[in-house]
Amino acid sequence: xxxxxxxxxxxxxxxxxxxxxxxxxxxxxxxxxxxxxxxxxxxxxxxxxxxxxxxxxxxxxxxxxxxxxxxxxxxxxxxxxxxxxxxxxxxxxxxxxxxxxxxxxxxxxxxxxxxxxxxxxxxxxxxxxxxxxxxxxxxxxxxxxxxxxxxxxxxxxxxxxxxxxxxxxxxxxxxxxxxxxxxxxxxxxxxxxxxxxxxxxxxxxxxxxxxxxxxxxxxxxxxxxxxxxxxxxxxxxxxxxxxxxxxxxxxxxxxxxxxxxxxxxxxxxxxxxxxxxxxxxxxxxxxxxxxxxxxxxxxxxxxxxxxxxxxxxxxxxxxxxxxxxxxxxxxxxxxxxxxxxxxxxxxxx
Numbered sequence: 001x002x003x004x005x006x007x008x009x010x011x012x013x014x015x016x017x018x019x020x021x022x023x024x025x026x027x028x029x030x031x032x033x034x035x036x037x038x039x040x041x042x043x044x045x046x047x048x049x050x051x052x053x054x055x056x057x058x059x060x061x062x063x064x065x066x067x068x069x070x071x072x073x074x075x076x077x078x079x080x081x082x083x084x085x086x087x088x089x090x091x092x093x094x095x096x097x098x099x100x101x102x103x104x105x106x107x108x109x110x111x112x113x114x115x116x117x118x119x120x121x122x123x124x125x126x127x128x129x130x131x132x133x134x135x136x137x138x139x140x141x142x143x144x145x146x147x148x149x150x151x152x153x154x155x156x157x158x159x160x161x162x163x164x165x166x167x168x169x170x171x172x173x174x175x176x177x178x179x180x181x182x183x184x185x186x187x188x189x190x191x192x193x194x195x196x197x198x199x200x201x202x203x204x205x206x207x208x209x210x211x212x213x214x215x216x217x218x219x220x221x222x223x224x225x226x227x228x229x230x231x232x233x234x235x236x237x238x239x240x241x242x243x244x245x246x247x248x249x250x251x252x253x254x255x256x257x258x259x260x261x262x263x264x265x266x267x268x269x270x271x272x273x274x275x276x277x278x279x280x281x282x283x284x285x286x287x288x289x290x291x292x293x294x295x296x297x298x299x300x301x302x303x304x305x306x307x308x309x310x311x312x313x314x315x316x317x318x319x320x321x322x323x324x325x326x327x328x329x330x331x332x333x334x335x336x337x338x339x340x341x342x343x344x345x346x347x348x349x
Contacts (some may be wrong), residue, residue, distance in 0.1 A: 001310065001314070002026055003025055003026065003027045004029040004060075004068050005027055006031045006071065008031075008038045008040070008041040012071045014039075014298065018303040018305075018306045019069070023309055025327065028051055031053045031054070032054065034055075048068040054287070057083065060087045062104070066089070067313060068084045069091075070088075073174050073197075074098060077094070077097060077099055078106065079246075081107045082106075088114055088115075090313055091111065093120055093121075095122050095188060097120050097323060097327070098330070101331060105327070115199050117319075117322075119321055120318040120322075120326040122189070122192050122305065122321040122326060122329070123305040124193050126304040126305040132276060133266055136278065137259070137266075141266070141278060142259070142266060145198060145259050145260070146229065146231070146261060146262040147233075148198065149259075150233070150256070153236070154237070154238060155167075155240055157181075157212035158211070158239050166185070167187040169215075179216055183208065183337065186236060190255070191223075191329050198227055199264050201226055201227050202228065202346070202348055203225075203345050203347050204339055204348060205223070205344070205346070206221060207222050208220065212239050219237065220236070220239055221336070221340075222234070234258065267279075273288075274294075276288070331348070331349075335348055
């Protein structure tokens with residue numbers, strides 16, 4: 001299958017690497033609003049400069065492709081997905097799907113009318129440690145889950161010890177003007193992973209705070225999720241000045257994770273050895289949370305997510321993260337903002 005990447009920012013790098021690792025797919029064209037960035041990606045990944053565009057309509061009209069991969073910032077997603085739908089092209093879209101629910105629903109409607117597959121590139125649930133946790137939960141190793149917690153505090157929105165610009169500002173400058181930041185950009189991953197592991201929450205309560213003066217949106221958040229038989233806690237910060245151990249832990253791309261069940265518990269421990277630990281009433285064991293380096297694990301999650309989309313496109317299957325399914329993740333994400341603004345819990349439909 002021939003693919004086009006629409007958007008050549010930072011996230012396009014792991015996505016292009018993933019497609020290069022998936023047999024049966026070739027990325028043949030690139031679009032980016034700033035042409036030089038698309039040209040740079042083309043050189044990196046061996047794509048002819050003749051197939052690089054700063055006009056996405058020109059690409060869609062000129063190139064013969066089987067699907068598009070939308071990898072721009074969220075505010076551009078709707079325009080590009082609807083353009084793909086108008087050309088009858090299936091679309092894989094980077095998360096978050098849209099900047100508001102109305103746009104998300106209009107995107108889904110356009111793809112439904114065109115009869116094309118529309119899925120979200122939500123890679124967090126494809127991380128090997130969360131796939132293993134899901135396997136263990138499905139086996140009933142710890143009985144009925146009752147409590148789950150995701151915790152990760154690091155510093156990317158404040159200057160480091162040596163001064164200079166915050167890491168996030170250097171890596172993704174557009175985030176500085178976002179009104180919604182850590183929950184929209186990262187918390188949505190953990191909300192989706194909670195849904196993957198345990199199902200949909202019924203109620204949500206959130207508190208958020210903006211610490212860094214360099215960013216408009218919040219960079220700390222605590223979110224409580226209530227499910228039928230389980231309470232979830234998402235505790236995240238991008239504005240925590242910590243010691244070297246904290247920075248090393250953040251660099252593993254692992255959250256501190258615990259799920260407690262009626263007969264045992266499962267933990268993911270970033271420090272010091274990146275472990276997945278299981279304890280029950282009768283046994284306990286530890287294993288590596290993921291093989292290889294964190295860079296390899298990070299890339300592997302993209303490759304797994306994109307391979308799943310390709311296989312569904314090839315066979316006519318339904319992806320785990322269809323846009324319709326991911327709409328629930330987005331609804332919960334925006335409900336968290338509503339809860340923080342109102343200072344009260346929100347009952348979810």
